[in-house]
Amino acid sequence: MKRALAIMVGAALILLLATLTLVVMPYLQMSAEQVPPDLKPYTEQQQRGRQVYIANGCVYCHSQQPRDPSFAPGDKDRGWGRPSVPGDYAYDEPHLLGTMRTGPDLFNIGARQPSIDWQLMHLYNPRAIIKGSIMPSYPFLFRHVDEPAEGDKVVNIPPPYGPETGTIVATEDALALAEYMLALDHTYPAPTLPKKPPNSDEPKENRAP
Amino acid sequence: MTPTIAILLIITFVLSTVGLLLLIWSIANNQFSHGQAAARTIFSPGEEGHSEDPARAADEPFTGDTSEQTAAIEARWTADQSSRTAVLTWLSSSVFWLLLGSFFGLASSIKMHLPEFLTASEFLTFGRIRPVHLNAVTYGWASMAGIGVALFLIPRLFKTPLVGGKYAVIGGFIWNIGLVLGLSAITLGLSDGEEWLEFPWQIDILFVVGGALCAVPLLLTAANRKVEHLYVTSWYLMAALVWFPFLFLIANLPFAFPGASGATVNWWFAHNVLGLWVTPIGIGIAYYMIPKILGKPIISYQLSLIGFWSLALFYSQVGIHHLIGGPIPTWLVTLSIVHSVMMSIPVITVAINHHGTMIGNFSRLKDSPTLRFVWIGALMYTVASLQGSMEALRSINVITHFTHYTVAHAHLGMYAFLSFILFGAVYFIMPRLTNWEWPWRKLISLHFWLVSIGILIYVVSLTVAGWKQGVALLDAAMPFMNIVKMTLPALQARTVGGALMTLGHLVFAFHFIAMLMRSGAATEQPTLFRPATKENAQ
Ligand code: HEM
Numbered sequence A: 001m002k003r004a005l006a007i008m009v010g011a012a013l014i015l016l017l018a019t020l021t022l023v024v025m026p027y028l029q030m031s032a033e034q035v036p037p038d039l040k041p042y043t044e045q046q047q048r049g050r051q052v053y054i055a056n057g058c059v060y061c062h063s064q065q066p067r068d069p070s071f072a073p074g075d076k077d078r079g080w081g082r083p084s085v086p087g088d089y090a091y092d093e094p095h096l097l098g099t100m101r102t103g104p105d106l107f108n109i110g111a112r113q114p115s116i117d118w119q120l121m122h123l124y125n126p127r128a129i130i131k132g133s134i135m136p137s138y139p140f141l142f143r144h145v146d147e148p149a150e151g152d153k154v155v156n157i158p159p160p161y162g163p164e165t166g167t168i169v170a171t172e173d174a175l176a177l178a179e180y181m182l183a184l185d186h187t188y189p190a191p192t193l194p195k196k197p198p199n200s201d202e203p204k205e206n207r208a209p
Numbered sequence B: 001m002t003p004t005i006a007i008l009l010i011i012t013f014v015l016s017t018v019g020l021l022l023l024i025w026s027i028a029n030n031q032f033s034h035g036q037a038a039a040r041t042i043f044s045p046g047e048e049g050h051s052e053d054p055a056r057a058a059d060e061p062f063t064g065d066t067s068e069q070t071a072a073i074e075a076r077w078t079a080d081q082s083s084r085t086a087v088l089t090w091l092s093s094s095v096f097w098l099l100l101g102s103f104f105g106l107a108s109s110i111k112m113h114l115p116e117f118l119t120a121s122e123f124l125t126f127g128r129i130r131p132v133h134l135n136a137v138t139y140g141w142a143s144m145a146g147i148g149v150a151l152f153l154i155p156r157l158f159k160t161p162l163v164g165g166k167y168a169v170i171g172g173f174i175w176n177i178g179l180v181l182g183l184s185a186i187t188l189g190l191s192d193g194e195e196w197l198e199f200p201w202q203i204d205i206l207f208v209v210g211g212a213l214c215a216v217p218l219l220l221t222a223a224n225r226k227v228e229h230l231y232v233t234s235w236y237l238m239a240a241l242v243w244f245p246f247l248f249l250i251a252n253l254p255f256a257f258p259g260a261s262g263a264t265v266n267w268w269f270a271h272n273v274l275g276l277w278v279t280p281i282g283i284g285i286a287y288y289m290i291p292k293i294l295g296k297p298i299i300s301y302q303l304s305l306i307g308f309w310s311l312a313l314f315y316s317q318v319g320i321h322h323l324i325g326g327p328i329p330t331w332l333v334t335l336s337i338v339h340s341v342m343m344s345i346p347v348i349t350v351a352i353n354h355h356g357t358m359i360g361n362f363s364r365l366k367d368s369p370t371l372r373f374v375w376i377g378a379l380m381y382t383v384a385s386l387q388g389s390m391e392a393l394r395s396i397n398v399i400t401h402f403t404h405y406t407v408a409h410a411h412l413g414m415y416a417f418l419s420f421i422l423f424g425a426v427y428f429i430m431p432r433l434t435n436w437e438w439p440w441r442k443l444i445s446l447h448f449w450l451v452s453i454g455i456l457i458y459v460v461s462l463t464v465a466g467w468k469q470g471v472a473l474l475d476a477a478m479p480f481m482n483i484v485k486m487t488l489p490a491l492q493a494r495t496v497g498g499a500l501m502t503l504g505h506l507v508f509a510f511h512f513i514a515m516l517m518r519s520g521a522a523t524e525q526p527t528l529f530r531p532a533t534k535e536n537a538q
């Protein structure tokens, strides 16, 4: 039994060490990071949109973390924005960094596609805008009505993607999600860029702001 | 870099170097042949040299030459029967979740090239069925089958009947309730939002409790044990069962980790589920099955212990290689990359032991289903891990990080390694628990070929396409939609491969149920891929 205990205690201690280095220390360091002054907290509606984003798993196809151009040049050149810094995520709970780019990075989609009509139409059916897109359509975020009521947000879908008759209007969830997309705009200058480019053995001169 | 961080980095470097030196030392001192008493503890007295495999009929099953030996074999039969209810609870559940998870995986795959497939209902949108797939196969299939096999191995390793098996049965029920609630929550859109941690944290408590209940029989049986040496498999199983509740608890501490530091905790956890939970279970099973079926101890016991401790040390720190290039401190990423590369030490020691023990016995792959599944699994462990160590390097990861290449690696690990070993273990265990032979050899063959061809198509197509996708993404001159179109054929090929795998799982589940119901004719002879003697084969 003694040997068995020794193994289990040893195993637990090693995990403790790993927890200190990989959980506690980064937490201490990153929670001390400055929040960029231009970063606005989410409004209630944007926060709701964020929940819709989580519930429908947009994160499995979209990242929110442009990399440093000296490391991965494509990110900035595609217009996905400057490299993100820990402070940019001060209001993100849970984080939505993502690890897949089946679709483009969305960290600055609000700056790239600032039109709410574009966002709604794209959500209703991405192929109505981008031929051959493999993003799923989200018809359940919209209502199909004969006559839009007062205050309804009408979404004009180009044929043949819309319904034969009647009109498509956005639900509260769709509006909130679209507002969240517009809020994803981190084009302000970052006060705390990483001290070194991730590729620390490369020269630092060609760092982009 | 602050001084504390520098010191930490130095310590880990020193530890890694010590590990490497130990490896070199043990090779130089020919540790491969000495100190093998412990390696023999898995055999009953006099059993060495006899294969314990239902699928190896050319040898007479070993029943003992002396009364002492016969008593030992009978004691093992008693030990096997003692774990019966607990093992069958966990294994049957796991087979159910494998089927469910496969259908969800297949549907996710179809949706990635036919985006209009099943879009009307929010419950079946890609972003919900994909996490249902991941959680069903990880926590349902892999974890439950792993615990089931562990419960079978514990009494055998300690040579005493399982004590407190009912705790494991209760644990199994709680775990299943957790899965039902968790998967429903994802379907209803109540996900916690972090990959590998989608289940709402309130539900996760059920897994901590269910897992802890399985540790009870482990501890009680260990206290009762009749063997002097703890065989290396018990090391892996004990450590895994300690690690899992701990990990799950910390990672789920609600709202403790916001923003970017939440991402580090997320991936620290996710990789520990792989490295400190399913991997030790998979390697541990292979460490038992390969020597047992060959009737020959592993070639180096010392090496296996070095492998164990270096795995614990290095694997626990690799998690941040999932965030290379992300908005987190550079030292943290470097730490994880260093450890990812150092992981080649445990991987190579395990490879020497698994494959070295096989040398000279490869012909047995022709007839033993267990050996074939388990050894191919062990080989794929070596391949997936060495691939992983490369993939963690910045120069490679910058290409592969956000692409289908990662998905191919994930299935090489979780499927070709882990699931294959679990399939092999189930083929070994069931006849011993039900005292019934697998009724149809052809079904085992069919299962093997369907899943092997399926996973081959899956991994090859996505690896190639993922690499090309990654290279193209770095070059902004290539429009994004062109990249999407370029990957389409591979995504379609994945659906073909995945459909074959799902078919294989249907065959496997059917055969498993037939075993539970004791269908088919009673045979005296073990079920082989090929009849070894002229029996009345069906
Ligand atoms: C030395 C061993 C290994 C190393 C260094 C390693 C390294 C890596 C790396 C660098 C990634 C890519 C992360 C990214 O770019 O997003 C990854 C992903 C992954 N690996 Fe491994 N790997 C190893 C072994 C394994 C094994 C044995 C398994 C299976 C049990 C496994 C399962 C996975 C899975 C499932 C993912 C995908 C995670 C996700 O994105 O959800 N790996 N691994």
Ligand code: HEM
Residues within 6 Å of the ligand: A060, A100, A102, B101, B102, B103, B105, B106, B108, B109, B130, B133, B134, B137, B138, B141, B142, B406, B407, B410, B411, B414, B415, B418, B419, B494, B495, B497, B498, B499, B501, B502
């Ligand atoms: C039956 C055949 C299977 C099919 C068709 C399939 C298909 C898929 C698909 C389409 C994804 C999503 C990939 C993406 O988001 O781009 C996925 C992810 C995943 N699957 Fe499977 N799968 C199968 C079996 C399994 C099994 C048996 C396991 C584990 C034991 C497994 C483990 C995983 C893991 C860990 C991921 C996450 C990968 C990542 O995030 O990088 N799959 N699978």
